[in-house]
Amino acid sequence: MRVLQRRLADFAAARRWQPYHTPKNLVAALSVEASELVEIFQWLTPEESARVMDRPGTAEKVEDEVADVLSYLLQFCEVLGIDAAAALAAKIERNEKRFPVPDPVPDGDTPDSPDRHSPE
Amino acid sequence: MRVLQRRLADFAAARRWQPYHTPKNLVAALSVEASELVEIFQWLTPEESARVMDRPGTAEKVEDEVADVLSYLLQFCEVLGIDAAAALAAKIERNEKRFPVPDPVPDGDTPDSPDRHSPE
Amino acid sequence: MRVLQRRLADFAAARRWQPYHTPKNLVAALSVEASELVEIFQWLTPEESARVMDRPGTAEKVEDEVADVLSYLLQFCEVLGIDAAAALAAKIERNEKRFPVPDPVPDGDTPDSPDRHSPE
């Protein structure tokens, strides 16, 4: 991840895009790319959404948008000096304490949704 | 990144959240987290946005939202079998061909914005 | 709608918020509010999503977010001099020509999704 972040920084520097790469602009671009990913799924049923990678054209588009989201996330982290992997590792540790593993539920019962013990 | 992706998958499995983790739902959650990052910056000037990490409370919040975005991106990739790092590496290579490094611009000239040779 | 737009403009002017209300900031705020609406639905099944107004607390929250989205949309239109209703009326007319009403489909057949003749 750090190697990719460096390559992205060099890429932007060589094209002199840094003046455009304020944290505010990069985070807007990140949210735009996340929405382009949403767009692929917006009319699909949950079941269809699980099969998107079976359609070659769509699979490629999904991977492309994943790359865009990760790209802007890393560029954002680069300009602000954030270590995204460390931030996530710290968050997982906090969440492991906040959301203890529940007791087994009897078969057929529905477990709580992530909403009810929402990780955020 | 792969280690984090695995820990997130185990975390969700232990809490039986997989039924909620359709690609469609995860991508919605990803875009919601990206917007929570935008929210921090929405009324800031470009200059203020560059200094967000100087305010301890805000810095922590930014890192927290970065962790959330990366978390949902990796969980999305997990359920669809996507290698996010490989997707990004492939994209950088394509972009290096599509957007050749420009000739030096005279001092004081404004380089083209990323819009004009938009990487996407 | 015009009356509401005027009230919002007066509201912001009285609080001297205009310096913050650049089109760029307002559109970011609009997308943040739209995402807060998405957040309510992110873990729901399609069926559950159709019943959100049955839960009093959620119903109120949904209406509140709808107000926020409309509020920022109208404030955005105000600062740029856009007539949102006229823009939508013009778009509906264009779409009526672009997407002719299809022939009746036999019972049980699935009609095309909006994706295939996407209105945008």
Next chain:
Amino acid sequence: MRVLQRRLADFAAARRWQPYHTPKNLVAALSVEASELVEIFQWLTPEESARVMDRPGTAEKVEDEVADVLSYLLQFCEVLGIDAAAALAAKIERNEKRFPVPDPVPDGDTPDSPDRHSPE
């Protein structure tokens, strides 16, 4: 606004799109359209963002996206039986109480940002 909402409902019904128009899908589409509006502004300075309507091609695009946002907002309200204008009027009234008009600030002073007494 009610007339437009009706025309949109008839438009979707004639094309048999209702099965796709769950509240969850419509709110995803709404957020995607809001992001397409953000995309137009993402690399602009605040000053450039105030002048977007001077460029004919961009002006048209902005109006088009405004129409799309309003279209999905009204379609969402239609399927859930929400009166968007009434929701906004009620919110403005609540906000007028919550955020009293401040005393005049001496010339040159910066008023508080909407963040500090955020309307939401």
